[in-house]
Amino acid sequence: MEYIFVTVILFISILIYFRIADKYNIIDKPNHRSAHTQITLRGGGIIFPVSFIVFCLFNFNEVIQNYWSFGLGLLAICTISFIDDIKTLSNKIRLSVHLISVILLLYFTGAFTLMPFWVWPILFVIIIGTLNAYNFMDGINGMTGLYSIVTLTSLAYINKEIIQFTDENFILYPIMACIVFLFFNFRKKAKCFAGDVGSMGIGFWVIALITLLVMRTGDYKYILLLSIYGMEVVLTIIERIVLKENIFEAHRRHLYQLFANEKKISHLLVSSAYAACQLIINLFLINSQFPVWAVILIIFIPTGGIYLGLKWSLKKEYNL
Template sequence: MEFAIVIILLSVSLLVYFKIADKYNIIDKPNHRSAHSQITLRGGGIIFPIAFIIFCLFNLNEAIQDYWSFGLGLLAICTISFVDDVRTLSNKIRLSVHLISVVLLLYFTGAFTLMPFWVWPILFVIIIGTLNAYNFMDGINGMTGVYSLVTLGSLAYINKDIIQFTNENFILYPILACMVFLFFNFRKKAKCFAGDVGSMGIGFWVIGLITLLIMRTEEYKYILLLSIYGMEVVLTITERILLKENIFEAHRRHLYQLFANEKKVSHLIVSSVFAFCQLLVNIFLIHSQLPLWVVILIIFIPTGGIYLGLKWSLKKEYNL
């Protein structure tokens, strides 16, 4: 019954937001980097901070005691990202808020207590880099929602059947939010896009869960629950550096962009393939007893080879 109420509340909240976004012209206009060709409502990812607020209402005492720092970090990064969706902010302002949010996230996971101080800067770089990877990959219908659903589902399985590292509802609420969001986004003509508030919001939540899991288990392999995103972004940035391009400028060099923009493959198919690849990685990762370095080699050698082969083929076909 609780989850049915949550789904209704999330759906109504998003429909109300659509009215507000339409009234105040919060839209995404196609540009040279876009994989879409029509004006669409932006900021549908506001459903993720709303999901956390609903989580707090249903778990008030626990939220106040255990999840306050995570909540402050999530709301801070979502607020600044939503403002950035509406009007462009300076990099200094955005980065400052991101740093504050990451501090709150690391406090929530216990990293400052469990990890030596010299590791803290590394954690900052990894988390902020992963957040930006989430943002970079949010470019076609369904990608953010389906990929996050796979990772959250994997985390829910780990929490239930392998080791409980958090409140079950703390994973199920963002799953429900993804499902509601995908109802409006996972379609040929999306009703809305996630926007920065969505990619940063769900990215922050997923990263928080993975960091919490790593701190509880001391199993660093779980960072590979986001390995497909990580490989795509790292290889694309490396390619742009080799081509002497400005990596901070908008581009269309991601593999998913080449398939969607040049090859004209359905956004829904591309998003589903990326999510399915991550699902296969997660199944192997969760049940593997091999050393971490062996797991990394098994995952990245074949997937990296396939990635580079597909990209080379597409670039040759379209003279890119």
């Protein structure tokens, strides 16, 4: 009953936001690098920080004891991202808030206690890089929501059947938020986009859960629960460096962009394919008894080969 009630609250919350966004003209206008062609409401991903606020209402004492640092980090990064959705901010301001949020995340997961100090800078780079990867990959309808549900449900299974590393509701609430968001986003003509507030918000939550799991088990293979995003972003950055492009400028070189923009394949089909690929990897990852180096090779050699083959084929076909 609680979950139905929470879902209804989240549904009403996003409908209220739609009225606010429509009144104050918080919209996403398509441009030359967009994968969409219609003006659409931006910032629908505000549902993710809202879901944490609802989580606090139903789990107040536990939040005060265990989740306050995560909550501060999440709300900080979502607030600055939402402002950036409306009005472009300087990189210094955004990165400063991101840094503070990551510090709070690492404190929440116990990384400062469990890891030697020389590892901390590495963790900062990995987490901030992963957050930005989440943001880079949020470009077509359904991508962020479906991919996040696959990762979150995998984490929920691990938490319940393999090793409990957090409270069950701390995983179920963002899953419910994803379902509500997808109701409006997983459409041919999306009612809303996640915006930076959405991609950074759910990315922060997912990364926090994976970091918790890694700290609890000491097994780094669980980073591969985001392997499709990681592989796509890293290979695309390498490609842009080889082509001597500015990697900080917006572009349309991601494979999903080529499929959606040049090949004109349905956004929903492309998003579903990405989510399905990550699900297959997660099933192998969860049940694998191989050492982490072997898992990495087994996952990335065939996946990377397929990715590069598809990209080469599309670029040749469209003279890109």
